[in-house]
Amino acid sequence: MLVCQACFRTFEESQPLWRCTCGDLLALRLPGMFALGDLARRDRNIWRYHEALGVPSSDNRVTLGEGGTPLLAANIDGAAVSLKLDYLCPTGSYKDRGSAVGVSKLKEWGITEFVEDSSGNAGASMAAYAAAAGMKAAIFVPASASGGKLAQIGLYGADLRRIPGTREDTAAAAWEAAQSGFYASHNWSPYFLAGLKTLAYEIAEQLRWSAPDWVVTPCGNGGLLAGLHQGFRDLMQAGITKSMPRLAAAQAQRCDPIFRAWQNGLDHIPTAEKQETAAEGISCAKPVRGREIIAALRDSNGVVETVSEEAIWKWVEQMGRLGCYIEPTSATAPAAASALIGRGVIPRDANVVVVLTGNGLKASDKIAAHFGGA
Numbered sequence: 001m002l003v004c005q006a007c008f009r010t011f012e013e014s015q016p017l018w019r020c021t022c023g024d025l026l027a028l029r030l031p032g033m034f035a036l037g038d039l040a041r042r043d044r045n046i047w048r049y050h051e052a053l054g055v056p057s058s059d060n061r062v063t064l065g066e067g068g069t070p071l072l073a074a075n076i077d078g079a080a081v082s083l084k085l086d087y088l089c090p091t092g093s094y095k096d097r098g099s100a101v102g103v104s105k106l107k108e109w110g111i112t113e114f115v116e117d118s119s120g121n122a123g124a125s126m127a128a129y130a131a132a133a134g135m136k137a138a139i140f141v142p143a144s145a146s147g148g149k150l151a152q153i154g155l156y157g158a159d160l161r162r163i164p165g166t167r168e169d170t171a172a173a174a175w176e177a178a179q180s181g182f183y184a185s186h187n188w189s190p191y192f193l194a195g196l197k198t199l200a201y202e203i204a205e206q207l208r209w210s211a212p213d214w215v216v217t218p219c220g221n222g223g224l225l226a227g228l229h230q231g232f233r234d235l236m237q238a239g240i241t242k243s244m245p246r247l248a249a250a251q252a253q254r255c256d257p258i259f260r261a262w263q264n265g266l267d268h269i270p271t272a273e274k275q276e277t278a279a280e281g282i283s284c285a286k287p288v289r290g291r292e293i294i295a296a297l298r299d300s301n302g303v304v305e306t307v308s309e310e311a312i313w314k315w316v317e318q319m320g321r322l323g324c325y326i327e328p329t330s331a332t333a334p335a336a337a338s339a340l341i342g343r344g345v346i347p348r349d350a351n352v353v354v355v356l357t358g359n360g361l362k363a364s365d366k367i368a369a370h371f372g373g374a
C-alpha cells in the first residue's frame, strides 16, 4: 500500500503514481520482511531482500548486479572505521540500488518511457536501468554536470537534455516535459527509496546482523539518509537488530539548508541560498525529503556536519591514498567523519560506517583540473 505522508490518503500499489493527488510524498508500506534463514542461498545483489522492496514478481525485477559492495576496514585520522564502498555499484554510485527497484516497478506498471532529472548520478543510473529494461528515458541534467556522468547517460542510449542554469532550473524543465510522459523522479519515487533501504540491510548483514554506532553519509535531497533510516527501522521492527545507529549527515558549507534547519530546530527545511560547490551531487537548495530528513535525524539522535571546499578536496586525496577513488560529493562523508571524530562527537572507539557514494572516474575531468592533472 502507498500512503501519503501529508494527508494519509492510501493508494493501491498497482496504480502508477509518483506522488499523492495532494502533491505530497508517498511512502510504501509492506507487510513482509525477508527471513534470515533464506538469505544464504540468494544472490549477492539487492534482490536478496526482495520481500522488503515491493516488486512481488521476479519477472519484473531488473538487475545489473547492484549491491553486495564491500565493507572495508580503514582508518580516518587514526580511528578505525568501515568504509562502505558503494561507489562500486554498476554505474558508479549507490543510486543503482534505488534505480533497480524504481525501474522494476515501472516495468510492472507497463510503462515504457519516462522522464527523470538529476545532478548526474541518478540520471546515469536511471538511464542504465532503462537500457536494461528496454525502456526509453529522457534525462534532464544541469549543463555543468561532470563529463563522465553526461557521457554515461548518452552511452546508455537515453535522450540527454542538458539544461543551462541551476539544479532547480533542470527540475523545472523535466517537470514541463513530464506533462506528457511519466515522471519517474528518483527523489519522489517511493520504490526508489525502498531500494535505498538495502544499504542499511547490507551493512547490518556485513556486521553479522548488528547495527553500527554511527553511519556517516552525504546528504542532498535526503533519499539516502531516509533510506538508511527506514532500513535500520525495518530491521529493528523485525527483531533482527537491536539499535538505531546515529546518523550523521554531511553537507557542503556552500549549500547547507539541512544544517541551518537542524541548528534552528525546525521541522521542515526552508530553501537556502547556495553557491557553487564541488559536491555537485548534494547541491540542493530545497531538499525534496526535508521533513523526512529532520525526522530521521531526530529519531536516530543524529547530527549534521558541514565541510569546506578545501576539506572536500583534501578528502578526495586522502581517500585516494587509501586506494579509494571517489568523486568530490562523496568526500563530504569522510571529511565530516574526520571533523566529528576530531571534536569527540564520534568517540574514537565507536563502530563507524562511512558511506562512499560516488566513483571518482565520473569526475576525472574536475579531479584532474583541481590537482593539476596529477
Ligand SMILES: *Cc1c(COP(=O)(O)O)cnc(C)c1O
Pocket (backbone or CB within 6 Å): 093, 095, 121, 122, 218, 219, 220, 221, 222, 223, 224, 225, 281, 282, 327, 329, 330, 357, 358, 359
Ligand atoms: C545523489 C548523491 C548523494 C546524495 O543523495 P541524496 O539522496 O540526494 O541525499 C550523495 N553522493 C552522491 C555521489 C550522489 O550522487
Ligand SMILES: [Zn+2]
Pocket (backbone or CB within 6 Å): 004, 005, 006, 007, 008, 009, 020, 021, 022, 023, 024
Ligand atoms: Zn496526500
